[in-house]
Amino acid sequence: MKRRVAILGSTGSIGTQALDVIAQHPDLFEVELLTANNSKDLLIEQAVRFNANTVVIGNKDLYKEVSEALNPHMIKVFAGNDSISEILEYSTNIDIVVASMVGFSGLKPTLAAIRSGKTIALANKETLVAAGEIVTGQAKRHNSFIIPVDSEHSAIFQSLQGERAEIEKILLTASGGPFLDATVEQMAAATKEIALKHPRWNMGAKVTIDSASMMNKGLEMIEARWLFDVDPSKIQMVIHPQSIIHSMVQFTDGSIIGQLGVPDMRIPIQYALSYPYRIPLNVDRLDLFKVATFTFREPDMEKFPCIKIAYESIAHGGNIPCIMNAANEVAVAAFLRDKIKFTDIPSVIERTIGKSNFIAKPTIEDIFESDKEGRIFAKEFVNLD
Numbered sequence: 001m002k003r004r005v006a007i008l009g010s011t012g013s014i015g016t017q018a019l020d021v022i023a024q025h026p027d028l029f030e031v032e033l034l035t036a037n038n039s040k041d042l043l044i045e046q047a048v049r050f051n052a053n054t055v056v057i058g059n060k061d062l063y064k065e066v067s068e069a070l071n072p073h074m075i076k077v078f079a080g081n082d083s084i085s086e087i088l089e090y091s092t093n094i095d096i097v098v099a100s101m102v103g104f105s106g107l108k109p110t111l112a113a114i115r116s117g118k119t120i121a122l123a124n125k126e127t128l129v130a131a132g133e134i135v136t137g138q139a140k141r142h143n144s145f146i147i148p149v150d151s152e153h154s155a156i157f158q159s160l161q162g163e164r165a166e167i168e169k170i171l172l173t174a175s176g177g178p179f180l181d182a183t184v185e186q187m188a189a190a191t192k193e194i195a196l197k198h199p200r201w202n203m204g205a206k207v208t209i210d211s212a213s214m215m216n217k218g219l220e221m222i223e224a225r226w227l228f229d230v231d232p233s234k235i236q237m238v239i240h241p242q243s244i245i246h247s248m249v250q251f252t253d254g255s256i257i258g259q260l261g262v263p264d265m266r267i268p269i270q271y272a273l274s275y276p277y278r279i280p281l282n283v284d285r286l287d288l289f290k291v292a293t294f295t296f297r298e299p300d301m302e303k304f305p306c307i308k309i310a311y312e313s314i315a316h317g318g319n320i321p322c323i324m325n326a327a328n329e330v331a332v333a334a335f336l337r338d339k340i341k342f343t344d345i346p347s348v349i350e351r352t353i354g355k356s357n358f359i360a361k362p363t364i365e366d367i368f369e370s371d372k373e374g375r376i377f378a379k380e381f382v383n384l385d
C-alpha cells in the first residue's frame with residue numbers, strides 16, 4: 001500500500017524537494033494534501049501534476065482563483081490556515097505529514113496532526129523550539145511518531161538506529177554559514193544579498209539568515225534537546241565547513257557514529273518518508289577523494305551571540321525559547337527588509353526576552369500568548385510597521 005502524504009508548505013524549499021522525492025517513487029507514495037500560503041500558481045501546478053486529493057491556500061483572497069483552476073480536476077480546495085488544522089485532525093486518508101511550513105505558524109497544524117496520531121516528518125524546527133515539551137508530550141500521548149527532516153537531526157536519528165545505548169554526547173555539526181571567517185565589522189555592514197549566500201545548502205530565506213547568524217544552530221540545539229531527550233549540556237556544536245558529516249552521536253563506550261553524504265536535503269526528506277526502510281535515491285554521490293579533508297572547529301560565541309542566547313534560553317526554560325524564537329523571526333524579517341543591521345539581530349532578541357514575562361510552566365495557550373507578546377515587543381525594537 002502506498003503511503004499517503006500531506007505536505008504543509010509544498011511550494012517552499014523543503015516542500016518542492018519532498019515532491020521531487022515522491023516523483024522518484026510513484027509506486028510508494030501518493031499526495032493527499034498540499035498547502036501553501038501565497039504561491040498559488042506553483043500550488044496549482046503541483047496539485048495537478050501529483051493529482052492531490054485536497055489543497056489549502058492560506059491566503060483567503062486567492063481561494064477563488066485556486067478553486068476555479070482545480071475544480072475541473074476534481075481536487076478539493078479550502079482556504080485559511082484553520083482549514084489545514086481541521087483537515088489534519090479529522091482526515092483518515094493521511095499517513096504522514098511533512099511539516100515544512102516556515103516559523104511559528106507551523107505549530108498549530110503540527111499539533112493537530114499529532115492529536116490524530118499521524119506520523120510527522122518534522123522540518124519545522126520552530127515548533128519544537130517554541131513548545132518542545134508540549135509537542136513531544138502530546139506526541140507520546142497520541143502515539144504520533146516524529147521523524148526529523150532537518151539534516152542534522154536526521155543524521156542523529158539515523159545514528160541511533162538499532163542502538164539501545166545511552167547518549168553521552170550529541171555532536172551537532174554546522175557549516176558555519178557565510179560569515180564563518182568574516183569580522184564583526186564585515187557582518188555589521190553585510191547586506192541581505194551577502195547574508196543570503198549560503199556556502200553549502202540551498203534553503204529558504206529564513207533558515208539561510210538563521211544560518212548566517214548561527215541562530216539556526218541554536219534552534220537546532222533546542223530541537224535536538226526535545227527530539228532525543230538529552231540535556232543541552234550534552235549537545236556540542238561542531239563547525240564543519242565541508243558539510244559532509246551531518247551530525248554524530250557519541251556513546252558511553254567512546255564510539256562515535258555519524259551520517260555522511262552530499263549536502264542534499266532530499267536524502268533526509270526521503271529517509272523520513274520511507275522510514276524504517278532505506279530506498280534508492282537519485283542524488284549526487286559523495287566523492288571522498290574530492291572532499292579530501294574534513295576540518296572541525298569550535299563555534300565562536302562572542303562573534304555569534306545567538307548561540308549563547310539559545311543555550312541561555314533553553315536553560316531558563318518555560319516560555320523563554322518561544323519568546324526567543326518570536327523575536328528572531330521578527331528580527332530576521334526586519335533585516336530582510338533593510339530595517340536593521342545584521343548584527344542587530346541578537347540585540348533585538350535579548351531586549352525582547354528582557355522585556356517579556358517569564359512563565360515557568362506554560363500551557364499551549366500561554367505559548368501562543370508569549371509568541372504574540374514577543375512579536376509585539378520585538379517589533380517595537382525594529383520599528384516594523
Ligand code: MN3
Binds near residue numbers: 150151152220
Ligand atoms: Mn539543519
